[in-house]
């Protein structure tokens with residue numbers, strides 16, 4: 505394997521999201537986003553979603569790692585590692601602070617002009633997600649987020665504004681980050697970050713999710729249709745959290761359940777790619793009387809606004825057991841998760857499964873016949889700074905190496921068409937799930953802790969030098 509390389513032009517890089525690193529939550533006319541009303545949590549305490557910003561609470565995204573003011577220094581470090589691309593998102597609230605304005609905010613637009621210029625200075629291609637967990641909070645309060653059809657127009661306006669402004673600076677786009685996460689519809693965090701839904705005790709979460717997700721998919725398709733007119737050379741993908749589903753045993757009832765969980769989670773990308781709902785999903789929606797608002801025009805839009813590639817994050821696989829709930833009684837996929845005795849877990853309990861990534865690459869290729877892009881992968885871990893300032897994160901290197909070995913087999917041996925690889929949180933940032941700083945993914949350490957204390961100084965971890973070598977050798981040298 506060591507002499508095998510990745511194809512020429514392979515997009516090596518790293519991934520982040522605006523709200524998790526930019527900070528500057530009120531700078532340059534930025535409005536309040538849903539990420540700005542989420543407090544810090546922990547491994548055991550969920551983040552609180554507050555009713556607006558409440559003084560005295562700890563909102564980690566407000567300052568994050570202050571990339572807003574440090575981006576030149578950070579992009580320079582990415583360039584030192586040899587990045588060919590950099591995946592980030594555009595904060596919707598920098599462009600439309602409330603979400604429903606007529607005109608965009610010039611200062612917000614200018615920030616991303618400067619950031620993209622800085623990337624291009626080093627030959628780094630921006631890879632841009634439009635909505636990465638941060639809808640304007642005003643759209644949640646006033647309109648109920650994507651529970652409301654009107655929000656489609658606000659998203660399309662935001663997307664079109666970005667496509668026009670950056671048409672010569674950005675080629676690779678994705679519409680919604682991990683749109684399929686909301687299949688865990690009883691998880692309020694997932695629903696608020698994806699669709700801007702805030703639940704009350706009377707809400708039927710599952711019904712709300714199917715309707716909101718439909719509006720998002722229409723919004724995505726409409727945006728893609730507009731994008732094609734603005735620049736036919738754009739490459740526009742969807743972005744899903746791909747988690748392969750394994751049966752706990754080879755008992756047929758476990759196998760059928762695993763298939764059903766896969767169907768509940770992975771229909772979103774089917775709509776993005778094929779422009780229509782898959783049969784089983786449609787049957788389930790009809791049987792339950794969900795998604796009452798779908799028009800003939802929506803169906804045409806979905807069929808016309810399909811994607812060019814499938815971007816996905818991969819962190820773990822999921823194992824399910826039909827011991828308590830079988831395929832015909834499945835409601836929320838989270839209810840049937842079982843322990844996989846063959847896999848170790850991270851400090852945050854996420855199963856570590858490199859072979860699952862090769863399996864996923866093959867499965868998605870067979871299913872979609874489209875290029876794939878691994879736009880997130882990585883290990884959230886505690887790091888220790890030695891007295892001399894060094895950070896020996898060999899556990900992170902081991903994790904990434906094991907995954908890249910499997911990726912390489914998928915590309916070189918199985919001929920999966922893979923555009924690139926952007927490990928998550930290439931610089932330490934605020935965790936989306938817990939709001940922590942100490943759940944670190946980066947090659948670059950940022951001196952700041954969960955309480956928000958630190959100098960913000962950046963330093964190179966051992967993994968920084970390892971990844972630099974990987975990129976330099978185009979993946980031939982993973983040692």
Ligand code: BG6
Nearest residue numbers: 521681682817884935936937938
């Ligand atoms: C993905 C998201 O779900 O996983 C990122 O796209 C997120 O925004 C990443 O940060 C890792 O999750 P967490 O909860 O460890 O930050």
